[in-house]
Amino acid sequence: MRGRNSVLLVLLFLVSFTAVYILRSGPNVLQRFSKKEEVPKSLSKLDEYRQRYPDPHNDTVVLPPKEVMQTMDQGALGDLYHRYINSLQIFCRKVIRLGKLDDGGWDFCDDYRFRPRNNCLVYSYGIQFDFSFDDAIVKKYNCEVHSFDPSMRVGDHKHGQNVFFHATGLSGDNNPSRGTNWKMRTLQKQREELGHSKRPIDVLKIDIEEYEYLAVPNMLQTGILKDIRQMAIEFHVTLKPDRSRRYKEEPPRDKYFFALSLFKDLYDLGFRIFWTHRNPTCKFFSKKGNVERVTCHEVSFVNINNM
Numbered sequence: 348m349r350g351r352n353s354v355l356l357v358l359l360f361l362v363s364f365t366a367v368y369i370l371r372s373g374p375n376v377l378q379r380f381s382k383k384e385e386v387p388k389s390l391s392k393l394d395e396y397r398q399r400y401p402d403p404h405n406d407t408v409v410l411p412p413k414e415v416m417q418t419m420d421q422g423a424l425g426d427l428y429h430r431y432i433n434s435l436q437i438f439c440r441k442v443i444r445l446g447k448l449d450d451g452g453w454d455f456c457d458d459y460r461f462r463p464r465n466n467c468l469v470y471s472y473g474i475q476f477d478f479s480f481d482d483a484i485v486k487k488y489n490c491e492v493h494s495f496d497p498s499m500r501v502g503d504h505k506h507g508q509n510v511f512f513h514a515t516g517l518s519g520d521n522n523p524s525r526g527t528n529w530k531m532r533t534l535q536k537q538r539e540e541l542g543h544s545k546r547p548i549d550v551l552k553i554d555i556e557e558y559e560y561l562a563v564p565n566m567l568q569t570g571i572l573k574d575i576r577q578m579a580i581e582f583h584v585t586l587k588p589d590r591s592r593r594y595k596e597e598p599p600r601d602k603y604f605f606a607l608s609l610f611k612d613l614y615d616l617g618f619r620i621f622w623t624h625r626n627p628t629c630k631f632f633s634k635k636g637n638v639e640r641v642t643c644h645e646v647s648f649v650n651i652n653n654m
Contacts, residue, residue, distance in 0.1 A: 408434040410611045421600035425633075428603050431610060432582065432644045437619035439649070445487060446480030453480050453552055453579045454622045454647050460654040461577055463488040463549035470534070472517045473554030473581075474499065478506055480552065485509045490549065493541065497529035517553065519561035534562065535569045547653070553580040554645075560605065567612050572650075578618065579647045581626070582606065597633060617652035 408431045410416070416424065439456035446452035456462070463469070467490035471481050474496040481492045491509050497516040506512045516524065518531040534551075538544050553559055559580055566572050584598050584606070629643040 407436045410607060410614065413608055413611060416604060416607055416611075419604075421597065421603065424600055424603035424607065425597055428607055429640055431607065432646060433623055433625070435620055435623065436614075437621050437649060437651070439621040442622050442647075443487075445483040447477070450626070450628070451477040451479050452483075453645065454624065455484075455550065455577055455579065456621050456647070456649050461649045463490055463576070467491070467549040468543060468546050469493070469550040469552070470537075470548055471495065471550075471552045473552075473556070474512070478510065481510050482507060484550065488549075495537075497524070497531070498527070516558065517555055517562045518558055519565040533565050533569070535565075535571050538571070547574045547576060549576050551575050551578045553578070557583045559583070560609075563609055563613075567609070567616070572613075572616055572618070573653065575650055576653045577647070577649050579645065581643055581645045583629075584642045613648065617650050618648040619651055620646055621649055622647040 408427075410427070410431060416427070419427070439458055439461070441457040442454050443457045444452045444454050463484075467488050469481070469484055469490045469492040471492060472495045474481070474494050476499060478494065481494050484490055485492055485508060489509065492511070494506060494510060494512045495515050495517060496512075497514050499514065501512070501514060503511075503513050514530060515537065516529050516531045517534060517537070518524070519533065521532050521536050523529060524531050532540070538546075538548075553562065555562065559582060563580070572578075584602065624645040625641045626643040626645060627641065629641040631640060631642060632638070633640045
């Protein structure tokens with residue numbers, strides 16, 4: 348009997364203590380008790396990739412809106428351009444170089460999500476008699492490769508196994524080039540002529556000596572870039588030497604703004620830089636702080652919306 352009374356006293360004490368605790372804590376404690384466990388939101392493809400393969404060397408430079416960049420002067424835009432083009436935005440676990448180790452080879456992401464698939468298609472613009480990249484990607488992935496260069500003065504032909512050469516250049520319209528009268532096509536028109544309009548392009552390589560500033564805006568305008576899985580472009584900024592020949596004149600403000608606007612549009616479309624290479628043959632010393640810079644960068648992108 349005495350033991351039963353002891354148990355009842357303990358239970359009465361616990362009930363009283365709980366009631367006092369709830370009254371003093373207010374309604375929040377009841378909300379905590381009744382709150383259902385939140386179901387985690389599904390991750391995007393990019394967030395899932397980043398979670399599985401975190402980048403230990405993330406040094407991303409985020410571009411401000413175009414309206415903000417429009418208010419910046421030449422020096423600020425120049426600094427932003429060189430910081431941005433030398434930064435990485437996504438981590439590729441396996442970067443491989445296809446083709447020559449020096450000029451002529453290109454870096455691509457061999458991660459499962461981004462590597463070329465079966466029946467892969469590659470467009471390679473800018474050859475200058477160096478097919479090392481084109482031959483290497485056939486050997487690695489057995490892709491169908493179309494190589495383009497109007498400056499070599501040779502006709503269309505089959506270069507090798509799965510490599511087809513076209514004496515055609517890439518531009519922002521389909522008119523012959525001024526002065527040289529080369530055959531030029533937009534990427535959209537070239538796909539139509541080759542019967543590839545409904546085939547995605549696994550790899551697009553572009554090294555066309557500043558014609559990228561005509562071709563890329565057209566590709567952005569037509570929306571054709573959504574079909575590209577990986578893209579490598581050499582961006583050129585031609586500079587004139589000053590009288591001392593030690594320094595070179597910085598590009599005008601408008602050119603920096605134009606290039607940064609393209610980068611902004613590519614980023615918004617889903618293209619992320621996973622590799623960037625400074626071409627040492629384009630090295631110069633900038634008058635802005637006497638810093639060493641280069642005028643051409645080989646930049647490799649993956650399209651996170653086409654994984």
